[in-house]
Amino acid sequence: MDYKGYHTYVDEMLPPESPILYGLHPNAEVGILTVISNELFQTVLEMQPREGGQSGDRASTMEEIVKSSLDEILEKLPEEFAMNEIMAKTMERSPFILVCFQECERMNVLVREIRFVRYYF
Numbered sequence: 001m002d003y004k005g006y007h008t009y010v011d012e013m014l015p016p017e018s019p020i021l022y023g024l025h026p027n028a029e030v031g032i033l034t035v036i037s038n039e040l041f042q043t044v045l046e047m048q049p050r051e052g053g054q055s056g057d058r059a060s061t062m063e064e065i066v067k068s069s070l071d072e073i074l075e076k077l078p079e080e081f082a083m084n085e086i087m088a089k090t091m092e093r094s095p096f097i098l099v100c101f102q103e104c105e106r107m108n109v110l111v112r113e114i115r116f117v118r119y120y121f
Contacts, residue, residue, distance in 0.1 A: 048062070048065070070117065073114065074114070074115065077111060077114060077115065078111065079111075080107075080108045080111050080112070081104040081105075081107060081108055083101070083104060083105060083108070086101070086104060087101060
């Protein structure tokens with residue numbers, strides 16, 4: 001096989017990687033995903049122009065670029081979960097249900113924090 005053939009074989013025939021394949025707890029993946037995310041954002045930050053503007057053009061300043069990116073993110077941001085309604089839908093309080101409630105609350109905190117950042121710009 002050629003290089004592309006190997007990639008196709010690996011993508012289609014092998015199971016997706018997971019911590020369980022290596023004998024790790026499923027939450028072990030959180031750490032590596034955090035590191036990957038930090039590296040991604042660091043790379044994006046390093047690729048940004050250092051100074052706003054090119055001669056002769058009305059170029060965007062760094063603040064305008066950030067503001068437009070933030071506006072795009074805010075347009076796509078979902079509404080917060082209505083926790084009272086969600087909690088009222090089930091009387092069962094199994095560990096899975098409780099974790100679901102906790103994750104919904106954490107998502108609400110994240111959405112609020114993202115919306116709060118908008119006030120800085």
